[in-house]
Each structure stands twice: as structure tokens, then as C-alpha cells.
Amino acid sequence: MKAIGKRLRNGVTLLAVATLVASCGLPRSGPSKREIYSGSVEQNGNAYVVEVTDAVNRATGTVPALGFSQAFLGAPLAGSDVIQPGDTLGLTIWENVDDGLLSGPGANATLLEEVQVDGSGFIFVPYAGRIRAAGNTPESIRGIITDKLEEQTPDPQVQVRRLAGDGATVSLVGAVGAQGVYPIERPTRSLAAMLARAGGVTIEPEIAQIVVLRGNHRGRIWFQDLFANPQLDIALRGGDRILVEEDTRAFMALGATGTQQRVPFQTNTLSALEALSQVGGLRGNSADPTGVFVLREEPAEIAAAVLGKPGVTSPQRMVYVLDLTRPNGLFAARDFTIRDDDTIYVTEAPYVQWNKAISALTGSLSSVNAVDSAAGGLGN
Known part of the structure; x- marks a missing residue:
């Protein structure tokens, strides 16, 4: 005894x-579950600690709102034969006389190659003068030149061709097959067609974003949405700048996870369960599956919906708790949407510190x- x-x-x-x-x-690796709870508003802290439920998932399940304004969506397809400032035209003029105004002796046709449309939209044709070309079709310009010359030479015949010019062009940069300046032609008058002309995107489609700059207007969409929603395949205009870039959103993983680092999104939408899988899941020998936290600065309107406090008018610090051991825990984690700049923190199991103390x-x-x-x- x-x-x-x-x-x-x-x-x-x-x-x-x-x-x-x-x-x-x-x-x-960081604070314990008890220490996080002690920093809640209920404990005179400065963050709300909220357990993730189906109702919370409905209130917080938002993704970045990308899209085009009506200024982009309402623009009709531009006529592929409409002349723009900077375009180059080719003119051929036939005269029904042996010694015409433009043609030399023994010739009745005059070829005017590479007539440049100036910045104001005009061209100059001998004996016809300064003619407005921008905004007109080659057929309209042909009629104008014919009327001008008809007063000076009998029955002139005019042919107007639009050559390769830099007026109606767009520039494509970023993650495309071939960056460059491309003319707007009949097959490439829409955004999707022009991207295909440039060789398509060279990054994963799930994280590709398309930015279109037109004057003071800017539009941004997901590459996948462009093909899922035909109405987003906007008509292009001369001078448009198109940028294809990778999604820049990322979240931070800390604590008892497979890796601790800043992790870029790999898909358009990302759930907590998918985010954990991206970092190797929970560390099997130390993680506490009841202590998975998501830290976020929540906008006022979403915070008000989550907390049931309509009077919330400013962003709030929120700590969302995922308990993977509960019957609905994995489903809640699957439906919880991770957003840009979120921090996922997994606490260590209580025995880990005890084990460290004994080992010491x-x-x-x-x-x-x-x-x-x-x-x-x-x-x-």
C-alpha cells in the first residue's frame, strides 16, 4: 500500500x-480555442464568434459580382465595313474619256493606293476635295466621290476598298495565346471571337478574368461566364483594350493545417472544405476538428443578416466556427463560401500541449x- x-x-x-x-x-501554432472565444464581443472582445449553420451559409454565400454595364451590353455589333479614323482605303477611278482628270494619256483608270483616313475622319481625293470617310461605308464613300467628280468628267466610275488599317482595332494583352493589336473584321466583331482570334486564354479557365477598357468605362467578367451567358459576348469597338488576367484572390491558412501560407483561389467559388483540401487538410496528429475558424472583416449588410441586428452600419470582425465532428459539420463546411483575404485557422487538440509538457x-x-x-x- x-x-x-x-x-x-x-x-x-x-x-x-x-x-x-x-x-x-x-x-x-497559435491561440487555443478557449482563447479565441475569450476575445468575443460577449466576453468584452472586439470580434463576433459565430457558429456556422445553414442560415449563416445563406447569409454569407456571396461571390464577387463581375459583369458589364449597360453601356457595354447595349452596344450593337459594329458594321465590319464602317470606316474609322486611321483606316486605310484603296481607290480606283475610271473615266470615260481618253485624257481624263486623273488618268494619263492612253489610260482611263487611276489607282490611289493607301489613302489614309486622318484623325478627323477625312480623306483627300484630287478634284473631289476633302471627303468625310469615318462613319461611312465604302459604298457611301463611292457615291460621294462619284457625285463630286461627275461635275468635271463624264460618267466616272469609282471603286472604294477598305484595306488593313489601324482605325477599327483592339489590343489584347495578358494571358492570351498571342498578344497584339487586331483589326475588327466581320468574324471578330464580338469579344469571344476576338479572344479566339488571339489564341484563347493560356491560364486555367476557372480563374481567368476578362477586363475590357473602353474610354472611361471598365468591365470585368469571368471567362467561364462569357461562354455560359451569350449576352455577355459584347460587341467590340475600335480602341477597346482587352486584358486577360489570373484571379488575384487568396486566403491565408494557419495553425494545424497541412501547410501554413497564403493560398490563391483555384476555382471561381471556393468552399471551406475545398480550401482545407488545398492546404493538405487538417494535421492528423495535432488538429482539433472542433476548432476550425474562419476570420473575416464582414461588410455591414452581411454582418447585420448574420447577427440579426438590422442596426449594424459598419464592417464587423467576424470569427466563424466550423465543428467538423457534428453530424452536419462537413456539410456546413462544404457550403460555407471562402472569400478574398479570409484567414482559416485550425486550433491544436487540447492534448497536444499536455503532450508537449510531458515531453519537456x-x-x-x-x-x-x-x-x-x-x-x-x-x-x-
Whole structure:
């Protein structure tokens, strides 16, 4: 009995020493679950700690709102033969006389190649003068030139061709097959067609975004939405600038996860379960599946819906709690939407600190004999 009592006293002594060692600040990956809860508004802290439920998922399940304004969506397809400032025209003029105004002796046709449309939209034709070309079709310009020359030479015949010019062009840069400046032609008058002309996108379609700059207007859409919604295939205009870039959103993973780092989104929408899988899941030998937290600065309108407080008028610090051990826990994590700049933090299981404390005293908790020997040594 004395031996049993002695060993009991030794065990109590070892427990007290281990508790003291644990309280002295052993190395750990971050705050414990209890410490996070102690920082809640209910505990006079500055963050709301909210358990994730189906109702919370409905209130917070938002994704970036990307799209084109009506200025883009309402623009009709531009006529592929409408002349723009900067275009180049080719003119051929036939005269029904042997010695015409423009043609030399023995010739009745005059070829005017590469007639440049100036910045004001005009061209100059000898004996016809300065003619408005921008906004007109080659057929309209032909009629104008014919009327002007008809007063000076009998029955002139005019042919107008639109050559390759830099007036009705768009520039494509970023993650496309071939960056460059492309003319707007009949097959490439829409955004999707022009992207195909440039070789398509060279990054994963799920994270590709298309930006269109037109004067002071800017529109941004997801590449996948462009093909899922035909109404987003907007008509192009000369001078449009098109940028294809990778989604820049990312979240931070900390604590008892497979890796601790800033992680870029790999899909258009990302759930908490998918985010955890991207970082290798929970660390099997130390993670607490009841302590998965998502930290976020929540906009006022969403915070008001989550908290049931219509009076919320400013962004709020929110700490969402996912308990993966509950019957609905994995479903809640699957339906919880991760947003840009979120921080996912997984706490360590309570036994981890205890194990560290014991290991600090004994060097290992794996051997019962080692623990018993340490307890016996403390009691002598």
C-alpha cells in the first residue's frame, strides 16, 4: 500500500509540474480555442464568434459580382465595313474619256493606293476635295466621290476598298495565346471571337478574368461566364483594350493545417472544405476538428443578416466556427463560401500541449516506463 501511495503522490507531483510547464508558454501554432472565444464581443472582445449553420451559409454565400454595364451590353455589333479614323482605303477611278482628270494619256483608270483616313475622319481625293470617310461605308464613300467628280468628267466610275488599317482595332494583352493589336473584321466583331482570334486564354479557365477598357468605362467578367451567358459576348469597338488576367484572390491558412501560407483561389467559388483540401487538410496528429475558424472583416449588410441586428452600419470582425465532428459539420463546411483575404485557422487538440509538457519533462510520452521512472525520481 505504501508503494501505491508513493506512486500516486509521484504521479500527482508530475501532473502539477507538467501543468506548470504547460502554463509557462510552450511552443504552439497559435491561440487555443478557449482563447479565441475569450476575445468575443460577449466576453468584452472586439470580434463576433459565430457558429456556422445553414442560415449563416445563406447569409454569407456571396461571390464577387463581375459583369458589364449597360453601356457595354447595349452596344450593337459594329458594321465590319464602317470606316474609322486611321483606316486605310484603296481607290480606283475610271473615266470615260481618253485624257481624263486623273488618268494619263492612253489610260482611263487611276489607282490611289493607301489613302489614309486622318484623325478627323477625312480623306483627300484630287478634284473631289476633302471627303468625310469615318462613319461611312465604302459604298457611301463611292457615291460621294462619284457625285463630286461627275461635275468635271463624264460618267466616272469609282471603286472604294477598305484595306488593313489601324482605325477599327483592339489590343489584347495578358494571358492570351498571342498578344497584339487586331483589326475588327466581320468574324471578330464580338469579344469571344476576338479572344479566339488571339489564341484563347493560356491560364486555367476557372480563374481567368476578362477586363475590357473602353474610354472611361471598365468591365470585368469571368471567362467561364462569357461562354455560359451569350449576352455577355459584347460587341467590340475600335480602341477597346482587352486584358486577360489570373484571379488575384487568396486566403491565408494557419495553425494545424497541412501547410501554413497564403493560398490563391483555384476555382471561381471556393468552399471551406475545398480550401482545407488545398492546404493538405487538417494535421492528423495535432488538429482539433472542433476548432476550425474562419476570420473575416464582414461588410455591414452581411454582418447585420448574420447577427440579426438590422442596426449594424459598419464592417464587423467576424470569427466563424466550423465543428467538423457534428453530424452536419462537413456539410456546413462544404457550403460555407471562402472569400478574398479570409484567414482559416485550425486550433491544436487540447492534448497536444499536455503532450508537449510531458515531453519537456520526460523526453517522450510514448513509454509508460519513462513516465513512471520520472515520477519515481521526483518523489525521492
